[in-house]
Amino acid sequence: MTGSKSADIGDRNQDSIFSEVTSIFTSVRTTIVVLCVLAVASIFGTIIPQNVDLDQFRRVASPFYYRLVVILDLHNVYRSWWFILLLLLLTGNLLGCLLQRLPRIPGEWKGVGKKGTIRFTLSDARPKDQVRAILAPVLGKLMGSSPSVVEDAKSTILIWVRHRVFLLAFPLIHAAIIAILLGGVVGLFYGVRGNIVIEEGEAGQDFVRYPSGDADTLPFSIAVDKFTLKRYPTGQPKEYRSDVRLLKNGEQVAEGSILVNQPLTYEGISLYQANYQLIGVKLVTLRVVDEQGKTAELVVRPPESARLPGTDYTIGIHSVDPGSTTRGPGADLNVVKTGEAPKRASVFRDDSAALQLDGVKITFGNYEPLYTTGLQIGYDPGTNIVWFGCGLLVIGFCLTLFTNLRSVTASLTSEAGKTTIVISGRSRRNRAEFRETIENEVRGSLEKS
Amino acid sequence: MTSSALTTYVVFLYLACWFGYLLVCTATPPQSAARRAMLGMLVIVWGLSTAAIGLRWIESYQMGIGRAPLSNLYESLIFFSWSIALALIIVRLRYRVDSVILIGLPLVLVTMGYTFFLDREIKPLIPALQSNWLVIHVVTCFLGYAGFTVSFIAALLYLVVKAFDAHGKYLPTPELLDEITYRAVLVGYPLLTVGIITGAAWADYAWGSYWSWDPKETWSLITWMVYSAFLHARLARDWKGHRTAVLSLVGFAAVLFTYFGVNYLPGLHSYF
Numbered sequence A: 001m002t003g004s005k006s007a008d009i010g011d012r013n014q015d016s017i018f019s020e021v022t023s024i025f026t027s028v029r030t031t032i033v034v035l036c037v038l039a040v041a042s043i044f045g046t047i048i049p050q051n052v053d054l055d056q057f058r059r060v061a062s063p064f065y066y067r068l069v070v071i072l073d074l075h076n077v078y079r080s081w082w083f084i085l086l087l088l089l090l091t092g093n094l095l096g097c098l099l100q101r102l103p104r105i106p107g108e109w110k111g112v113g114k115k116g117t118i119r120f121t122l123s124d125a126r127p128k129d130q131v132r133a134i135l136a137p138v139l140g141k142l143m144g145s146s147p148s149v150v151e152d153a154k155s156t157i158l159i160w161v162r163h164r165v166f167l168l169a170f171p172l173i174h175a176a177i178i179a180i181l182l183g184g185v186v187g188l189f190y191g192v193r194g195n196i197v198i199e200e201g202e203a204g205q206d207f208v209r210y211p212s213g214d215a216d217t218l219p220f221s222i223a224v225d226k227f228t229l230k231r232y233p234t235g236q237p238k239e240y241r242s243d244v245r246l247l248k249n250g251e252q253v254a255e256g257s258i259l260v261n262q263p264l265t266y267e268g269i270s271l272y273q274a275n276y277q278l279i280g281v282k283l284v285t286l287r288v289v290d291e292q293g294k295t296a297e298l299v300v301r302p303p304e305s306a307r308l309p310g311t312d313y314t315i316g317i318h319s320v321d322p323g324s325t326t327r328g329p330g331a332d333l334n335v336v337k338t339g340e341a342p343k344r345a346s347v348f349r350d351d352s353a354a355l356q357l358d359g360v361k362i363t364f365g366n367y368e369p370l371y372t373t374g375l376q377i378g379y380d381p382g383t384n385i386v387w388f389g390c391g392l393l394v395i396g397f398c399l400t401l402f403t404n405l406r407s408v409t410a411s412l413t414s415e416a417g418k419t420t421i422v423i424s425g426r427s428r429r430n431r432a433e434f435r436e437t438i439e440n441e442v443r444g445s446l447e448k449s
Numbered sequence B: 001m002t003s004s005a006l007t008t009y010v011v012f013l014y015l016a017c018w019f020g021y022l023l024v025c026t027a028t029p030p031q032s033a034a035r036r037a038m039l040g041m042l043v044i045v046w047g048l049s050t051a052a053i054g055l056r057w058i059e060s061y062q063m064g065i066g067r068a069p070l071s072n073l074y075e076s077l078i079f080f081s082w083s084i085a086l087a088l089i090i091v092r093l094r095y096r097v098d099s100v101i102l103i104g105l106p107l108v109l110v111t112m113g114y115t116f117f118l119d120r121e122i123k124p125l126i127p128a129l130q131s132n133w134l135v136i137h138v139v140t141c142f143l144g145y146a147g148f149t150v151s152f153i154a155a156l157l158y159l160v161v162k163a164f165d166a167h168g169k170y171l172p173t174p175e176l177l178d179e180i181t182y183r184a185v186l187v188g189y190p191l192l193t194v195g196i197i198t199g200a201a202w203a204d205y206a207w208g209s210y211w212s213w214d215p216k217e218t219w220s221l222i223t224w225m226v227y228s229a230f231l232h233a234r235l236a237r238d239w240k241g242h243r244t245a246v247l248s249l250v251g252f253a254a255v256l257f258t259y260f261g262v263n264y265l266p267g268l269h270s271y272f
Helices: A003-009 A017-025 A028-047 A054-060 A063-072 A074-079 A081-110 A128-143 A164-190 A383-402 A431-448 B003-027 B033-062 B073-095 B099-117 B133-164 B174-207 B215-237 B242-259
Strands: A118-124 A148-151 A155-162 A192-199 A203-209 A215-231 A237-248 A251-259 A264-266 A269-289 A295-300 A313-321 A330-337 A343-348 A355-357 A360-379 A406-415 A418-427
Touching (some): A017 A081, A028 A074, A028 A081, A063 A074, A081 A155, A081 A164, A118 A431, A128 A406, A128 A418, A128 A431, A192 A215, A192 A269, A237 A360, A251 A264, A251 A269, A269 B174, A295 A313, A343 A355, A383 B174, A406 A431, A418 A431, B003 B033, B003 B099, B033 B073, B073 B099, B073 B174, B133 B215, B174 B215, B174 B242, B215 B242
Parallel strands (some): A343 A360
Antiparallel strands (some): A148 A155, A155 A406, A192 A203, A203 A215, A215 A237, A264 A269, A269 A295, A269 A360, A313 A330, A330 A343, A355 A360, A406 A418
């Protein structure tokens, strides 16, 4: 993450355009600036109406503003050339910082890469090996591990590193963001989104792509057997459900129910419950009481009419009222007597005054609504790349939150019968406290023995 | 007692805590027994607010609805105030600064006070919210927001302390406030990230698209980018003090807009 500093200090005389460009991509200053610009650009996208019809917009906007919107794609900020350019710049910058930082990690892994932020020197009259025998167990206990040792004739260097796995957090987090952006690009190029509207009892295969509005065809057809809308007693919607079968070349390949929060996936293409529309009724049941007081049901299936038994009347459905009045649900009927002009009559479920035809009383019984269901279609091969990136990101954050990288180096050098002890160390957290502990333990153990 | 009544009591008890803190912070030295007693009382009140949330959960089951109390503006505000209070208590225990609580409690009070104007009835979930992702998404987001709130409080105090050179008896050192400003972001940032990821996962599951540039999504990303800039400035370019404090204020403004402002723009999150 210290990219820019080393790049800025680099020898300017030898700077070619190449290294100028490199320094832009490895600079954290670039990261900060790009993030801020992206943030501001994103704000525009939430204020300026998006995905508007440009022709309509042209009529209401001033010519200058219209031209600005068209050139900068302000009606489609998040897919505009300059927004994507910014995202590419961010990706390049992340990659640059990552590549610059990676080579340093192995050294730090071994505990030799970076200078310690804690450093002090002591001198001891005892020989090197004796000092080592005193210090190694003390520091080993503090660090919870045994040291790696670098030795030559004159000196011994003991290195302890704790929670070195933290060093993976930086590459993981930054590779994760690159993966997520990459997944987004794959989705942009190879993903398909769309919408299909199918009537109950029908099948559909042609859909409209989003956001382009182009027509497209699914590799299978969706037969919608039934759409159900359930409500809570309060009237709020509880469940939208489409029972579907998927057909390929006339053969059923899958079946199931699609609910909100419960999609159906086949061959990587997912179908989601998006919306519905009430377009009519499948059937209406009328309650019929004849002159003897016998109750029967008359079922009318529009657009067909039904003959009222024992009379010359046929009854058709003109329209259904799902219950807008206190008389409950009802219907407007087309009543036709053979040889007479058709009449219009209304019936309701909770109406005391029933419709009378030749002494037969008719009230509204029940109806089965006919819906169309709106299904969203989603196919995005980039999604798994995005989830992979998210996984890396979470692992990276866990490493930063739950580890505390610490290292201690004890370098012992024999000089003129004495041993010079240089202790250096690093701690990501509680630096002062760590320093105090190390100093106390080292000095204490040397004085005690 | 109903959860709604308990919540009302909690608001007034928080108010009492704040007056208590005002008193002991001006009248007694740091680490006095009176200050510790006030902390104890705050923890108890926070425990009561936890109980109120639990009670509302139980009540929803008794009503035959059975859902976590995290699904409308009223419930999210209650949970947000709970999270802020938790964050304040953690900061007090870790850094021993009472002034953060003194400034932070009014935010808890305002958040809870806002709920007095909202419908408290427990209603069943509409189909779009019937998902296990709801709980994890809302919890991570609001815990993240609480972290940012603490960072905001510390940054504000930092700027005040610096401007009036006022640290000493009543206020902590600017160095400590600067540290809290940074540490709180360090905790809030991963939580917000996980909140955004779980939201994306849920959106993918429910609508077939993990990201659709809905205003709330976009604003959460804006917030995320501001705090990303904050962390990079701090970690890689050694920004400290005044500049990071200002960035923390900007970040918190983005948090507030993500939470409240977005409701005035059309989008998928209209139930919050």
